[in-house]
Amino acid sequence: MSEKKSPVFIVPRLSVMMFLQFFVWGAWFVTVGNYMFKQGMGDSVGWAYSIGPIAAIISPFVLGMVADRFFATERVLGALHIVGGVLMFCAPMVVDGAESAGIFLTMLFLHMLCYMPTLGLTNTLAFHNITNQEKEFPLIRVFGTIGWIVAGVFVSKVLHSDQTALPFRIAGISGVVLGVYSLTLPNTPPPAKGKKVSLRDVLCLDAIALLKKPSFLVFIVSSMLICVPLAAYYAYAPVFVNDAGLADPAFKMTFGQMSEIFFMLVMPLFFARLGVKKMLLVGMLAWVVRYGLFALGAPAGTMWMILVGIALHGICYDFFFVTGQIYVDKAAPKPVRGQAQGLLILVTQGVGMLVGAQIAGRLHAAFVMGHETDVLLAWQNYWYIPCAAAAVIMVFFAIFFKASVEKPVEPA
Incomplete structure (x- = not known):
């Protein structure tokens, strides 16, 4: 029997969609810190990296209750990107010095409220x-x-526009452009059309029941906690790279995504040899080594150390x-897998990254702000803290997490 194939050109069309989806995010997310410091809004950078997690916490409820039930996916995707694109284009127009931080962050927040649901919508479509x-989705x-x-x-490298x-x-x-392009994609009916909104689904109660399993609880707690030091990387690594004197910081940060592609390709080989627990521990260890x-x-702005730290992102993430x-897909019973993945995103990209961004902002204010004469030495003291935090979380995980997948907890 021949293998079924998707319609001609559908994979290239969806690939263009996915390219633009992350081009939009990558175009501004890495540069916003350096831009805000240039505009005198440096003390609000922690909040700039908190709005995404807040939007990530809110968006699943909006998506679950509205987009999944009432409108075709490509139309919701198109509308959100068009509105979000206009908000992002207009965001710099409100900037006029440090006093503009509040309204600038509000514009970014409104954009992220539009953008975050599209991460799930593109996958659904x-x-x-x-x-x-x-075979086709990867x-x-x-x-x-x-x-x-x-x-x-x-x-960064071509336009040199980091600031x-x-x-x-x-x-x-x-x-x-992506919003308009989305409207040309195949009609994709709302996946949960006609399904009643259940409070049990909205609150992910079936997925929360999985926390009765000790190892799943340890994994969820560790995942949330490791995102706290991770937030320091997303928010302040580009600023650190700039202070260290490396040209085109956002370009340098792409080395992490380049390594992500490589490690994604070789990951099956490592998975077969290491198994779940060792793979997770190697990922955590990469955080410790990076920081x-x-x-x-930091003190000498040693380029190779900084660039290797960035390149470790592939191991950290993959x-x-x-x-x-x-692991979540294997640990959760089939009817609850979607909720379980949603719970994982909520505690990592939502709660963990939000708490981490706030802590990172306070650490930066305490250790780096006001140390312009010895800023690189100040950065050294700053990075020791997420390094130590990641090491403690790694040890906790190594001791309490059991490698075997426990029997799934069936929903009540």
């Missing part, structure tokens, strides 16, 4: 329109990582987050 998800999804890389190279408003303009225009390299390389998603 892709899965609905391909016939071989296991090919489509990798174009998202490529889109992030291309955005970083373009705004300007140009990345926001590019992200805004790209968002509108250790940043700390050791070995922990991707392996974690696989």
